[in-house]
Amino acid sequence: MKKQQRQEDIVKTLRASREPVSGTALSEIFEVSRQSIVQDIALLKAAHYNIISTNKGYIIVDPPPREKIFKVYHSHEEIGDELYTIVDAGGFVKDVFIIHEIYGKIQVNLFLATRADVDAFVAGLEEKKTSPLMKLTDKFHYHTVEAVSDSILRGVEKSLQEKGYLITTG
Incomplete structure (x- = not known):
């Protein structure tokens, strides 16, 4: 899976979840290292996605469209x-x-x-x-x-x- 597609899928996964999703869970879902997920999250934040890191994992907070x-x-x-x-x-x-x-x-x-x-x-x-x-x-x-x-x-x-x-x- 290409990096851009994985990042799009990470956003979809976070939006679909009612609970925080841990970096470990994301790394297992996308079959990449935890460090790759951390880098993807950093890039998504830089692209203006409102992703918040909690002690239980990542959540995305979308403003009203x-x-x-x-x-x-x-x-x-x-x-x-x-x-x-x-x-x-x-x-x-x-x-x-x-x-x-x-x-x-x-x-x-x-x-x-x-x-x-x-x-x-x-x-x-x-x-x-x-x-x-x-x-x-x-x-x-x-x-x-x-x-x-x-x-x-x-x-x-x-x-x-x-x-x-x-x-x-x-």
Whole structure:
């Protein structure tokens, strides 16, 4: 397992636990040394994860998420890259929705937090030969994106804009 994936999984493990998780338990789960876990925790703290060390283990304290809706446009082939752009900037892709001229708002939960989540979603589209919602609205669609801070949401917005995916209004 690569270090970045392990760190993402450590965060998921801490978020899923109702009790502190010891460094020893994490080292057993991820089959690495206790020192590797200590280093991973230090890097996660540096990346602004609010991880607290207690005498019983590690806990993560997440602030209430911030949320922003982004209107985007891209080709079918760019779906993965668009979603990578969001999660790589620290965003959590809560959903995708369109505003259809006849049916109104059509919304589907996505819950994508990592590149692995994006890969699974894109593979599911390909395996099932399913058309994405954006096909109904000539590639225009919206994503609700959550993040732990407004600065991360600004980073998501900037990254989408740089790649030409973001549609600005007004």
